[in-house]
Amino acid sequence: MLFTVDIGNTTVAIAGLEGERVAFVKKLPSDPGLNWPAALRQLLEGVEAQGAVLSSVVPALTGPVGEGLKAITGKPVLVVDKTTPTGLDLSGYDTANLGMDRVVDCVAALAMYTTPVAVFDMGTATTLSVVDRGGLFRGGMILPGLALGLEALSARAAQLPPITLSQPEGLLGTDTVSCMKYGALYGAAGAIEGIVRRLEEELGGLTVVLTGGNSTLVRPLLGIPTAWEPHLTFLGLGEIWKGNN
Structure with missing residues (x-):
């Protein structure tokens, strides 16, 4: 299983992906004051994953959520940013503030x-x-x-x-x-x-x-x-x- 994480302005949504199948979706509020390692460990208790990948439109949450996921999986989290190879051709767009x-x-x-x-x-x-x-x-x-x-x-x-x-x-x-x-x-x-x-x-x-x-x-x-x-x-x-x- 892979943890796929979408950090949005309102919620942090975490899906467990098994191949092309979404096994579950769990959500937490996008609260910078949350103890993210503890909250994520409680939310994902008993679920094992091979790793985690996330995208974020809330920079203040990217680090805390990523560290929490790393603590759970024991592996570095792939944070999708402008340097990540995605296969999408962005050559015609100003990516400075692209979500x-x-x-x-x-x-x-x-x-x-x-x-x-x-x-x-x-x-x-x-x-x-x-x-x-x-x-x-x-x-x-x-x-x-x-x-x-x-x-x-x-x-x-x-x-x-x-x-x-x-x-x-x-x-x-x-x-x-x-x-x-x-x-x-x-x-x-x-x-x-x-x-x-x-x-x-x-x-x-x-x-x-x-x-x-x-x-x-x-x-x-x-x-x-x-x-x-x-x-x-x-x-x-x-x-x-x-x-x-």
Whole structure:
């Protein structure tokens, strides 16, 4: 088994990868104050792994989580950064502030789907990453995530309450809460459809892949064909591990 770790802005997600199968996913909050060696040992108690690989968009957590995983596995952790060979051609992109989670997603998508491919990762932020027919990372977009957009509405408008997202029961809301919910969900779906239409005009045929926690809510609302892979980042980390071991 391989520990594959995605350190995000909200959660640190750890998946146990057995070949191409995700055996489990466990999560901890992205809390810099956590005693990470102790927390990880408790979370992964009784699970043996041959090693660990991680990607991170929270630099302050990369070291503590990596050291905790090293203590558990007894082996150095492969931290995917800009120097790590991934097989993805980044020559046309300024990588100074590129989140490695986007790279990892694209590595998995290239292994699983035909190009050109567009990956929408719907988490705290919604990121779009595009790889063209020749395997070149063309770039993408970063949009506010669904929860972030709703939090901004609630914070800046006195009469708009905090809400919890769930699957819509129709197209039009009939009260303030449902109007906010439907606006966020159908707005995200409309944005994806519009972006994909423009990408197809530029790149030709396109494989659209959705991943991330909010993708389960948005995908049923889309009027375009998509692939859905909830474990895309973990699978990409597994591919990178294989390429470096």
